[in-house]
Amino acid sequence: MAPSVSEIAVETKDTLLDRVASLKIHAEAEKPAVDSKTGAADPGPSYPFYLPYWDKDERWPPLEVFEHTDPGLRADPSKPRLLTADVVRRDLTPYIGTELENVQLSQLSKEGLDEVALFVAERKLVVLRNQDFKDLSPERQIEIASHFGPIHRHPTSGNVKGYPEFHIVYRDASHNRFREYIGGDRANLTSWHSDVSYEKQPPGTTLFWILDQPPLGGDTIFSSQVEAYNRLSDAFKKRLEGLTAVHSAVAQAEYSRKRDGPVRREAIETEQPLVRVHPVTGEKALYVNQGFTRRIVGFKDEESEYLLKFLYDHISKGADFHVRANYAPGTLVLWDNRVTVHSATQDFSNASRRHAIRLTPQAELPIAATA
8 A cells, every 4th residue: 555645754755754844834824823623723623634735936948738538438328347246325415426435435446446536427427425535646646536537737826845746735813815816795605616627637536535624614515517518408508518718817817926926827817618528428417607708709709798798697597407515634536637626615604624626537528419
């Protein structure tokens, strides 16, 4: 079995030891002196190795197009390595979300991971509890995630020094970049998006796990873009199919620059189909999101705004094809970015710490649905 992160701090070179020590000092400097609820001393982040790191001088070349074969295409449809006799399955809603017990992702074979890719494509979101994933070495975490595709390196977010594959989600009493990014003067703090949909080859099967979680709140809401599409009339579906929309990284890059943060790759804008087809299941799904979709190609400004507003409202109000994933340390969730959108929930105390990691494998060039 791969060594844990705590073991790495002992076994690696002095430079890594110095860096971990520096991160601990940083955590001590930022944390409140006491827990706001209990009055007890705050121990700081459970995994200071994964505190977010930014280097504004870091630069990367543009991403290149690559061939991608989804591992779900190789999977045994009966999933004998994943859905064993010991596994307890609980579907969370008819359209999206399944929780599995007695599965340890790190122990699955390559064939088992193929079955995971297929199952996530079918159920859109899969929740795994009591995983050892958070305690694996970063190399092993990246190795497992890479089974699903090349890991995307985010152009602006906090990562781990020396490990740019990690996308760090971190908030505590003195650090709340997400709230700043979406704007503070809002009645509704949901922000529906599909991760980095502006990339030419956006993500597919995505991994997200919790290191520290508030005692209440801090969930993620997911919506099935397949069911959102299915609810539309046949005539409306035909009108959408064949259309494309521009997805933009510009606002994200400008926000990072204003904060004196990195823009590791120059911001791009990419045309993506409004309706895409999943390469494994063949299902059609809407592919628009408030976070990154900017306009419909070929439409007048008012036409584009009107249609996109309808689609955003349809997706966000569709509570009967949403699911809310809740977390605890050791929870690992996998979702398919091609056929879902999601939003964090900013419903927990400002004094609480929430610390999570995302590894984001890229997938194929989006396949457009044809009318």
